[in-house]
Amino acid sequence: ETVMTQSPATLSLSPGERGILSCRASQSIDSKLAWYQQKPGQAPRLLIHGASVRAPGVPVGFTGSGSGTEFTLTITTLQSDDFAVYYCQQYSDWPLTFGGGTRVE
Amino acid sequence: EVQLLDSGGRLVQPGGSLRLSCSASGFLFKNYAMAWVRQAPGKGLEWVSGISVSGDKTYYADSLKGRFTISRDNSKNTLFLEMSSLRVEDTALYYCAKASNSIYFHFDKWGQGTPVTVSS
Numbered sequence: 001e002t003v004m005t006q007s008p009a010t011l012s013l014s015p016g017e018r019g020i021l022s023c024r025a026s027q028s029i030d031s032k033l034a035w036y037q038q039k040p041g042q043a044p045r046l047l048i049h050g051a052s053v054r055a056p057g058v059p060v061g062f063t064g065s066g067s068g069t070e071f072t073l074t075i076t077t078l079q080s081d082d083f084a085v086y087y088c089q090q091y092s093d094w095p096l097t098f099g100g101g102t103r104v105e
Numbered sequence: 106e107v108q109l110l111d112s113g114g115r116l117v118q119p120g121g122s123l124r125l126s127c128s129a130s131g132f133l134f135k136n137y138a139m140a141w142v143r144q145a146p147g148k149g150l151e152w153v154s155g156i157s158v159s160g161d162k163t164y165y166a167d168s169l170k171g172r173f174t175i176s177r178d179n180s181k182n183t184l185f186l187e188m189s190s191l192r193v194e195d196t197a198l199y200y201c202a203k204a205s206n207s208i209y210f211h212f213d214k215w216g217q218g219t220p221v222t223v224s225s
Contacts, residue, residue, distance in 0.1 A: 001167065034211035036150075043200055043215035044142075044150065055213060087150050091210045095166045096140075096152040 002026055002090050006099035013104060019075040021102045023088035028068045032092035035064055035073045038101075039084045047086075048073065078104070107131040107214045111201045114219030121191050121223070127184040127201030127216055135159075135179040138204035140212065141186045143197035143221075153199070154186065158207045191223045 003026040013019055023033065031051035036044040046055045048064035051071055061076040075082055088099040113125040125141070140155040154175040155164040163175050174187040184201055198220050202212035 032209070036212075038150075043217060044212075045215075046205070046211065046213045049205060049209070049211040049213075085149075089150075089152075089211065094155075094164050096155065096164075096210055098142075098150040098152060101149045 001095055002029060002093060002097050004088055004090055004097050004099035006086075006088055006102050008102060009100070010103045010105060013078055015078050015080055017078050019078055019082070019104055021073040021075075021086055021104070023066075023071040023073070023099050025069045025071070025090055025092075029090045029092035031067045032090060033064075033066070033071050034089045034091065035062075036087045036089065037082075037084045038087065044087065075104070107203070109201045109203060109214060109216035111199065111216035111219040114199060114221045116222045116224065117191055118225050119191060119193060119223055122187070122189045123191065123221060125186040125188065125199055125201075125219055125221075129182045129184065129201075129203070132203070132214075134177075134182040136207055138207055138210055139177060139184045140202045140204065140210060141175060141184075142200045142202050142212070142215075143195075144200070144218070145194075145197040148197075151197070155204075155210050156184070188221070191221075193223050195221060196223045197221060 005024045033051045035048040038044045052064040063074045110128045141153040172190045198218040201216040203214040205213040
């Protein structure tokens with residue numbers, strides 16, 4: 001099983017600041033990585049797939065990068081609407097696995 | 106508009122069984138892989154099971170140990186999850202999720218979730 005580890009667990013920032021979230025895979029997953037945003041009481045929302053491809057409707061301020069085992073989600077300028085929990089997920093092999101999440105507060 | 110309506114979740118006793126359903130609309134259901142993902146109260150996301158477009162290939166989390174069965178009815182645009190030998194630790198909000206295509210299991214649409222509570 002590919003273990004996904006996200007850091008930090010919590011990121012405390014102010015609106016207008018830049019947020020950098022990390023996700024590490026226990027083995028190479030090429031670029032088969034997705035990022036999701038989840039707000040309280042809501043289902044997750046796909047932000048990024050293929051490690052760096054923004055999903056339709058996702059603002060350009062969200063940027064994904066990385067390949068192999070190290071990945072990053074950058075939120076260029078935090079808006080009030082961006083404070084949420086972010087999860088990475090690998091879809092390179094079975095079982096699919098999610099990271100533990102990073103709360104941006 | 107793409108919609109996924111999860112249903113079937115309820116309170117069930119340990120050792121019991123349950124069948125979850127997910128009714129899909131707004132897209133060609135038969136062309137997309139599907140999955141179930143759960144979230145225990147206050148916890149993160151946990152992938153449960155996935156199924157190919159035709160239903161001939163199914164995948165499960167190792168922790169389920171054969172207790173869950175995923176299936177789909179493409180004629181009725183519906184995804185199912187049969188759950189048996191339920192345990193307290195299966196308590197979670199269960200989401201139906203649509204894969205972005207027929208091959209890669211990243212999920213571009215999610216249901217609202219149906220709550221399953223396993224308790225005596």
